[in-house]
Amino acid sequence: MTALSHSSAWAALARHRRDIADTRMRDLFAADPGRFGAFSLEAAGLFLDYSKNCITQDTVGLLLDLARQQDVEGACARMFGGEPINLTEKRAVLHTALRNRSDRPVTVDGRDVMPAVRAVLERMDAFANSVRDGDWRGYTGQPITDVVNIGIGGSDLGPVMATEALKPFAHAHVALHFVSNVDGTHLAEQLKWLDPETTLFVIASKTFTTQETLTNAHSARRWFLETAKDEAHVARHFVAVSTNEAEVRKFGIDPANMFGFWDWVGGRYSLWSAIGLPIMIAIGPERFAELLAGAHAMDEHFRTAPLERNMPVLLALLGVWYRNFWDASSYAVLPYDQYLHRFPAYLQQLDMESNGKSVTRGGEPVDYQTGPVLFGEPGTNGQHAFYQLIHQGTSLIPCDFVAAATTHNPIGAEAGAHHRILLSNVFAQAEALMRGKTADEVRAEMTKSGKLAEEVEALVPHRVFPGNRPSNTILMQSLTPATLGALIALYEHKVFVQGVVWDINSFDQWGVELGKQLASTILPEMESGPAEGAHDSSTTGLMAWWRANR
């Protein structure tokens, strides 16, 4: 047994779970008019209502005991303090330094990293402005009209998500495009309408060795040179974002056109670094600074608020409650904001790559569940697709609803009509999940509409909603760079706290390596076929089928 599953806080929660097995949220609401006030809080421009959870004050107390037992506060101090908490890679975890707007130094191995962070930001500012203002010219003297970011994973998802989310703030006459997939279709479809004379490529890769990114980058350069002819023109059209200067040089990009960052920035935590260059080109340095400031405000809240009033901590503990004590294997994030349409995809990497682990930090197998499967779609689309399962399926799927009080597009017959409809749906979904509909309620409703008793009884079981299905609602006044920054940081810290509770390393990702390794073995075998016995019959058979059918 692991220390966690053997611990007193864990056992107390398991007992409590049995005790409240028959407790219904709708009764808790009926019994306590102050429930909303008791289970909601505001921080860094975000409002969290967590009252629609299967919890009482006792539950929260026991979850906080678990957090204290697992030393969440100590772990938080160690992360912000630059200790090498990513043990398997012997690295500090300091994405918070990238958005540190205070005068506090942040030290790694005794050296303050803040001067270097500020220096890169200044270079990014100058470069982004020169592209936005049309001062950065292509090889024929024309301003840049299109920027293509080539990267994958953390070098893609954060920039795409934030660029989409902050579209209302993108005033520059520069269009952003993102290519990640090694499927040639992705690059080909993006390049189809672009002019090499006015296109700038940002090659974004922390390691600068990622197969997909390098393959796409080489193809982009070939496409560019078909028109530009002269290698010397590459310098005006290709810049790199990386920690690996040697590989950048090898690719043929002058380090003068490289924006660096550091090994203490994890890929999925890197949008605050030079990886955010496309975001900055889209929204401008001032707005990018607001994004950083919003995240910093959430960092300060996380670092200083007591656990019981700490938004990331509470969200994390609620996740642990369902994952470990209610057997909830998945979790939905449902942004009711079209601009956040890539937010669930971004969170999939953040959450599932961080906490998809099954050994403790000490290398022991865990005997409890860790990270859930995360999915989501922007509302209201999901309602007409998979919400059926969330309402009436056999699994418990906790949901986070995310929405802004105001819209950037107040359209409709009356101004803002669309937005009122959108928000009424968020509130209704959360209420429906919590309340459900009992058999008696179904009967009463159907009888009122004049249905025959027999017909009613046949339909009752199909029309009952079990309810008692949990959700959080996260609201902000408006989706801005600052509130987006706070929202992302909220989830980053949530994932961190869960990793601490589960005693896993949230900052490595060895699980992605095996597939990469095998692909590099298989690639040279594609044409000739593998040596006898090199693979299982399925893998060999699939390769043979491909050779016969291509």
Ligand SMILES: O=P(O)(O)OC[C@H]1O[C@@H](O)[C@H](O)[C@@H](O)[C@@H]1O
């Ligand atoms: O930025 P790089 O080095 O090209 O890496 C891209 C991605 O590569 C993947 O293999 C990792 O799992 C991700 O965490 C990472 O973001």
